[in-house]
Amino acid sequence: xxxxxxxxxxxxxxxxxxxxxxxxxxxxxxxxxxxxxxxxxxxxxxxxxxxxxxxxxxxxxxxxxxxxxxxxxxxxxxxxxxxxxxxxxxxxxxxxxxxxxxxxxxxxxxxxxxxxxxxxxxxxxxxxxxxxxxxxxxxxxxxxxxxxxxxxxxxxxxxxxxxxxxxxxxxxxxxxxxxxxxxxxxxxxxxxxxxxxxxxxxxxxxxxxxxxxxxxxxxxxxxxxxxxxxxxxxxxxxxxxxxxxxxxxxxxxxxxxxxxxxxxxxxxxxxxxxxxxxxxxxxxxxxxxxxxxxxxxxxxxxxxxxxxxxxxxxxxxxxxxxxxxxxxxxxxxxxxxxxxxxxxxxxxxxxxxxxxxxxxxxxxxxxxxxxxxxxxxxxxxxxxxxxxxxxxxxxxxxxxxxxxxxxxxxxxxxxxxxxxxxxxxxxxxxxxxxxxxxxxxxxxxxxxxxxxxxxxxxxxxxxxxxxxxxxxxxxxxxxxxxxxxxxxxxxxxxxxxxxxxxxxxxxxxxxxxxxxxxxxxx
Amino acid sequence: xxxxxxxxxxxxxxxxxxxxxxxxxxxxxxxxxxxxxxxxxxxxxxxxxxxxxxxxxxxxxxxxxxxxxxxxxxxxxxxxxxxxxxxxxxxxxxxxxxxxxxxxxxxxxxxxxxxxxxxxxxxxxxxxxxxxxxxxxxxxxxxxxxxxxxxxxxxxxxxxxxxxxxxxxxxxxxxxxxxxxx
Numbered sequence: 001x002x003x004x005x006x007x008x009x010x011x012x013x014x015x016x017x018x019x020x021x022x023x024x025x026x027x028x029x030x031x032x033x034x035x036x037x038x039x040x041x042x043x044x045x046x047x048x049x050x051x052x053x054x055x056x057x058x059x060x061x062x063x064x065x066x067x068x069x070x071x072x073x074x075x076x077x078x079x080x081x082x083x084x085x086x087x088x089x090x091x092x093x094x095x096x097x098x099x100x101x102x103x104x105x106x107x108x109x110x111x112x113x114x115x116x117x118x119x120x121x122x123x124x125x126x127x128x129x130x131x132x133x134x135x136x137x138x139x140x141x142x143x144x145x146x147x148x149x150x151x152x153x154x155x156x157x158x159x160x161x162x163x164x165x166x167x168x169x170x171x172x173x174x175x176x177x178x179x180x181x182x183x184x185x186x187x188x189x190x191x192x193x194x195x196x197x198x199x200x201x202x203x204x205x206x207x208x209x210x211x212x213x214x215x216x217x218x219x220x221x222x223x224x225x226x227x228x229x230x231x232x233x234x235x236x237x238x239x240x241x242x243x244x245x246x247x248x249x250x251x252x253x254x255x256x257x258x259x260x261x262x263x264x265x266x267x268x269x270x271x272x273x274x275x276x277x278x279x280x281x282x283x284x285x286x287x288x289x290x291x292x293x294x295x296x297x298x299x300x301x302x303x304x305x306x307x308x309x310x311x312x313x314x315x316x317x318x319x320x321x322x323x324x325x326x327x328x329x330x331x332x333x334x335x336x337x338x339x340x341x342x343x344x345x346x347x348x349x350x351x352x353x354x355x356x357x358x359x360x361x362x363x364x365x366x367x368x369x370x371x372x373x374x375x376x377x378x379x380x381x382x383x384x385x386x387x388x389x390x391x392x393x394x395x396x397x398x399x400x401x402x403x404x405x406x407x408x409x410x411x412x413x414x415x416x417x418x419x420x421x422x423x424x425x426x427x428x429x430x431x432x433x434x435x436x437x438x439x440x441x442x443x444x445x446x447x448x449x450x451x452x453x454x455x456x457x458x459x460x461x462x463x464x465x466x467x468x469x470x471x472x473x474x475x476x477x478x479x480x481x482x483x484x485x486x487x488x489x490x491x492x493x494x495x496x497x498x499x500x501x502x503x504x505x506x507x508x509x510x511x512x513x514x515x516x517x518x519x520x521x522x
Numbered sequence: 523x524x525x526x527x528x529x530x531x532x533x534x535x536x537x538x539x540x541x542x543x544x545x546x547x548x549x550x551x552x553x554x555x556x557x558x559x560x561x562x563x564x565x566x567x568x569x570x571x572x573x574x575x576x577x578x579x580x581x582x583x584x585x586x587x588x589x590x591x592x593x594x595x596x597x598x599x600x601x602x603x604x605x606x607x608x609x610x611x612x613x614x615x616x617x618x619x620x621x622x623x624x625x626x627x628x629x630x631x632x633x634x635x636x637x638x639x640x641x642x643x644x645x646x647x648x649x650x651x652x653x654x655x656x657x658x659x660x661x662x663x664x665x666x667x668x669x670x671x672x673x674x675x676x677x678x679x680x681x682x683x684x685x686x687x688x689x690x691x692x693x694x695x696x697x698x699x700x701x702x703x704x
Contacts, residue, residue, distance in 0.1 A: 051674035054661050156700030157681070158689040164699055165692045176699040185704040192704050194680030204676050314691045319671065321686035353671035357581075357660035365580045365643075365652055366636065373660075374583065377670040439692060 002226045004036055006259050011036045011226070012513070013247055013261040015233045015276070018091020019502040020486035021267030022211025023142075026219040027510030033517065035225050036259055037216070038249055040232035040268075041088035046213070049202030053354045056201035060094055062087040065410050066271065067399055072415040073448045077362035082413035083302075084451040085269045089229050090212025092269065092453070093499070095200045097324035098182040098208045099347055100145040101496035102136050105129040106334050107387065110492040113334065114341045119418055120389035121299055125491040126463040126472040135504035143181035143209040143503065144188055153177040154184045154193060157321030159348045162310070162380035166435035167328045167346075174329040178347065181209040181499070182322060188214065195321035197350065228252075234406050236264055236280040236289055236482065244289075244482040250406055263481035263513065263522055265474075266488075267506075270300065270455035273488040274396040275411045277459070277469075290459070290476035295469050297397055299390035299460055300413065301493040302452035304342075304421040307349055308429060309360065309381045309445040310436025311372070316380045318350040324383070331386075331431065332495045340423040343495040344386025346432060351381070360447055372445065380436065384428040385454070387495045389418040396458050454498050459488035473512040474505060481522045485509060558592050564602035564609050568626075570595050572616045575628050577655050579635050583668070590665055594658040598651065608650070615647030 004011050012028055014021045017039040025037045041060075050056055061084060068075040068082045075082075086092045106113045108129055111122040140148040147153050154177045156164065167175040182199075183192045193207040206213055219225040230252035237246045237258070246260045266273045274297040278288040288296050326348030333343050351359060353376055361369055394416060398409035417425075433444040462468025465477035474489050476482045485506055487498045494501070516522045559567035577594040602609035619627035622638045630638065642648045659665055666673050678684055682703060687694075694700070 051676045054657060152701045152704070153699075154701070155687060155703040156695055157686045160700060161687065161689050161692050161695060164695040175695075177701070184701070193682070195682040195686040196675050196680040197686075198675065205680065314689075316689060317685065320675070320681040320684075352673070353666055353669060354657070354661045358656050365639075367582050370581050370583050373581075374585075374669060 001220055002034065002224055004034060004226045006257060008034070009245070009260040010034060010262050011260075012263050012265065013038065013259055014265045014267060014485065015247065016091055016267035016269065016272075016486065017089055017211060017216060018086070018267060018269065018486065019093050019211065019499045020506045021265065022090060022093065022215040023503050023506040024265055024267065024485050024510055025225060026215035027507055028513065029219040029222040029224040031510065031514040033224065033514065035219065036261070037219070037225060037227045038231045038233055038247070038259075039089050039091075039227070039229045041086065041229065043089040043229050044094070044202060044212070046202065046204045046206050049204050051196065051198040051201060051204065053201060053352045056095075056198075060086050060088045060202060062272075064404055065402070067402065067410065067412045068414070069412060070394070070415040072417055073362075074415070074451060077448065078451050081451045082415075083269075083271055083455050084453050085271070085455065089216065090210045093210040094202050094212055096453070096499055097199050097497075098180045098322075099324050099327070099497040100140065100143055100179050100181040100500040101345070103129060103132075103494045103496055103501055104333065107492065107494040117341065117389060117420060119391060120420070121392045122390060123460070123462055123467055123491050126461055132501075132504055132508070135508045136500065138507050139500050139504040142507075143500065144183055144190075145500070146178070146180045146182070146184050147176070148179060151187070152184045154180055154182060154322055154325040156326060157195060158316050159318040159321070159350055159380050160326035162312070162316055162439060163326045163328065163346070163348055163382055163435065166437075166439040169438035170431075170434050172328050172330040172435075176327060177325040178327040180322070180325050182325065183207040190214075193322055197319045197321055197323065199323040232406070233268070233276060234279070234408060236266075236276065238282065238284070238289065238479065242284060242479060244479050262517075263483065265483040265485040267485040269486055270458045270488045271396050271411050271413060273484060273486055274458035275398065278398050279408050290469055290478045290482055292478050293466055293468060295460065295467065297458050298392050298395045299457045300394045300396055300415065300455070301388050301390055301457040301490070302415060303454045303456075303493055304344065304384065304386040304388045304424045305449040306384045306425050306429060307381055307447035308384070308432030308436065309379050309447060310433075310441035311375045311443040311445070312378045312380065312439070312441055315377045317377060318380050319352055323350055324348055326382075328435070331428070338427055340420045340427065342387030342389075342420065342424065344384055344424060344428055345495055346382045346384060346428070346435070349381045349383035359450055360445060362448060382432055382435070384425065384432065385495065385497060386424050386428065387493050388421045390457055390460070390492060391416065391418055454487070454493070456487045456490040456493050456498060459484045460491045461489050462491065474509045475512070483509060483513070558596075562596070562599045565595070565599045565612065569612065569616045570599070572619060572627050573598060573612065573651065575635065576619065576639065576651060577659070579632070579639055580652055580655055581659055585668055586665065590659065590662065590668075593662060594655045597658040598654055601654070611647050611650055615642070615645070615651070618642060618645075618647070
């Protein structure tokens with residue numbers, strides 16, 4: 001493994017090792033660039049993962065304190081856990097469920113297609129599906145997405161059988177085991193899925209793509225990656241000309257060190273990327289770095305989510321097998337006749353008993369609730385994931401008084417559901433319940449959103465520097481050697497799970513960075 | 523392999539250790555109802571019995587006897603030993619439960635207990651006990667067995683050959699939607 005000097009200002013520093021940062025590190029190393037990859041968390045492995053929900057949560061999740069505000073239920077149900085993201089090598093690719101979907105063409109043009117929706121701060125992406133297609137293809141090949149590249153779909157589990165039968169009985173047509181970055185047969189030195197049922201806890205079979213055991217070791221093989229775990233970046237610094245020069249981070253011993261850089265790429269997930277820019281304020285940039293637009297932290301999106309669980313007379317054992325290998329796509333398209341704009345997917349989901357007790361009805365207690373839990377064996381579950389509206393007031397901001405272990409302001413995450421989000425969720429609850437009722441559900445449960453796993457938009461791409469933080473390459477409008485490399489770039493959220501798009505953007509960004517470096521533009 | 527796995531789990535928390543130790547030695551904790559309160563470190567016997575009654579009302583399962591709820595109180599006690607604010611919250615909370623009906627909480631009928639709990643359900647004390655119990659009770663492997671959750675599947679190699687698609691009360695989807703396993 002490479003080890004670069006702290007004063008080596010020819011390196012690319014990437015902050016965060018998940019879908020964006022981990023992929024970018026591998027791509028840049030393969031192009032011959034020197035990369036320092038800084039990850040706040042420690043390195044786990046399939047051997048150290050455990051099939052245990054609470055253990056894994058404590059092992060993998062980002063647990064630094066955060067606060068919440070706004071009308072979303074999370075602020076009431078989980079006031080200090082707005083998001084369920086990771087602090088571990090591989091980032092949220094360790095706990096993601098593996099759903100790997102492309103955005104639809106119209107979703108890149110939300111402002112144009114959805115027109116002017118009151119209260120929504122919609123914008124078209126400065127990018128089209130046509131431009132991204134070649135990179136989606138590369139991303140699908142890299143991740144080994146089922147139903148692409150002649151890779152068969154995963155075999156459906158019991159939870160999918162219930163979804164499939166119910167969905168087809170109510171007339172849905174696009175229902176299958178999904179496009180999943182989980183091997184249905186051995187590929188890329190990784191095994192086929194064992195149907196463990198613990199996708200969220202780190203995949204012990206290695207069948208699910210994670211940068212932890214794909215991109216990062218591949219980058220290390222080039223000899224150009226300097227990987228530093230347990231290294232949490234506290235600030236990005238710049239010189240008098242406004243160019244980014246270095247990062248300051250707390251290393252594994254808690255010592256604060258400065259790493260110089262030729263360019264810096266932030267991929268810390270939407271809450272921490274925005275927080276890092278805001279915390280990096282200086283006399284030259286009093287409102288934070290790359291924030292001349294004032295848009296850093298704003299337009300925070302988390303997808304319109306919720307779950308429907310059905311209770312049946314006979315066992316389902318939903319916890320058996322791949323958690324999210326099941327999808328209904330009929331509601332994903334453009335169709336404004338439903339009383340809202342944008343679309344949503346239904347995807348199978350299951351929770352172990354410990355998390356079912358925590359999440360099925362947050363705040364509930366008493367016999368009505370335990371009676372539900374006693375039917376755990378007979379439950380099937382589906383998750384709603386739909387496009388939410390960007391709003392200027394939905395924002396990651398710095399807490400006015402509370403500080404973290406490094407003395408820096410913690411983030412507050414404010415989110416109000418837009419009326420469009422509420423209408424979509426209510427409609428989706430009804431349709432999801434209808435799916436289960438069609439196969440004999442004796443009861444259905446509308447489950448409110450879990451802490452956000454899809455965190456997007458806090459440094460969005462925009463054609464005009466006034467409207468967003470970065471350009472179509474993820475390069476910040478204000479500082480040309482500072483890049484956004486994660487889901488913070490998303491101009492709008494689409495109806496799809498974001499990882500495939502994050503990976504496609506990272507591959508594309510690597511091409512741009514390498515070209516700009518060779519032209520000595522950065 | 524399963525045994526080793528289990529032992530690993532046992533090291534994870536006082537609750538699970540306490541629950542499993544009783545389980546392993548075959549002792550029915552209920553029989554020694556007085557002795558478990560005697561072993562509490564921060565809470566007295568009355569507080570222990572009150573929190574036990576409360577935890578039974580919060581997440582009542584007729585098929586679970588007191589031995590499944592005692593670890594909930596033991597976990598709260600363990601936290602109260604280390605945190606003065608938790609200890610005070612529990613002391614004051616129990617006192618409040620005893621004050622609302624003119625009789626000790628443990629002496630009330632189940633219906634009265636539920637109505638008392640409804641009165642305090644927005645208090646920090648109530649939220650503390652409920653959130654703690656959610657983990658203590660539903661992360662207890664003995665409770666998993668009773669409620670039909672098997673926990674880790676890695677020791678059996680996952681469900682690929684252990685029933686991931688064994689549901690027979692609905693037709694199998696076509697292969698185009700759900701291919702056969704490789």
